[in-house]
Amino acid sequence: MPPDHRITSEAELEAVIGEPMEFVRAKVIDSLNEAMCAFIAKSPLIFLATIDEQGLIDVSPKGDPAGFVQVDGDGNLLIPERLGNRLTFGFRNILRNPQVGIIFVVPNQRETLRVKGAATLHKDPEVLADMAVKGKDALMFTHVEVRECFFHCGKAMIRSHMWQPEHWQTETRSIAARQLLGKKKRSEEEIVQTEELMAESYKNELY
Missing domain, CATH: 2.30.110.10 (Electron Transport, Fmn-binding Protein; Chain A)
Incomplete structure (x- = not known):
């Protein structure tokens, strides 16, 4: 980021945001x-x-x-x-x-x-x-x-739009499941298996 655009003081901050x-x-x-x-x-x-x-x-x-x-x-x-x-x-x-x-x-x-x-x-x-x-x-x-x-x-x-379902994305598959498999590219089957393991954990290990 260009150093001349950095905010470094409260005065500069308030010049942008204003005072409460x-x-x-x-x-x-x-x-x-x-x-x-x-x-x-x-x-x-x-x-x-x-x-x-x-x-x-x-x-x-x-x-x-x-x-x-x-x-x-x-x-x-x-x-x-x-x-x-x-x-x-x-x-x-x-x-x-x-x-x-x-x-x-x-x-x-x-x-x-x-x-x-x-x-x-x-x-x-x-x-x-x-x-x-x-x-x-x-x-x-x-x-x-x-x-x-x-x-x-x-x-x-x-x-x-947090409380407006009509604005929510329809994707329900776990994005986290992909990361849990590591950096190596994984097959769709491996991703599905990880999602199923996570779902089983959520079902049986909440309490």
Whole structure:
């Protein structure tokens, strides 16, 4: 990229984007309010960002029935963990650096909820049992001490047509299946077999 077009200061950034209005600044608060708790109770999907030891960001999606993330009596978050790929990048990051960011998504809601905080990992059996789905306790949970939160405007959802099925692509085959087979060009049969293995895992290993 040409260096003369690079933005290198906040002043240059604000010259392009503009400064936020005061009422927009005021929406950033340090604890969850009633509306935010109601939003969390309807959210079936979140994106959790953590920071690795090199300062790189990992973002992991986590989903369950709506309201799977609990708000405890102190206004902090409890996020259950289920079966996954066992790479645990995000959890290893939290053990080294507790700072996290979360985006909550609710179907047909244009706004999202953004939360920043400090995370710790826990295995309290009573809490895990309370988080059970389909008779299976959560494996562990992440406690997030909320330090900053605000609703993000809905323009991204509007522009992306996220909640408008008529704009969705009709392709349903797994793109990821191709990558899981490695760099070598694979046959259509091998791709189909990988898709079937993934589908079987999704069917039998959710909880």
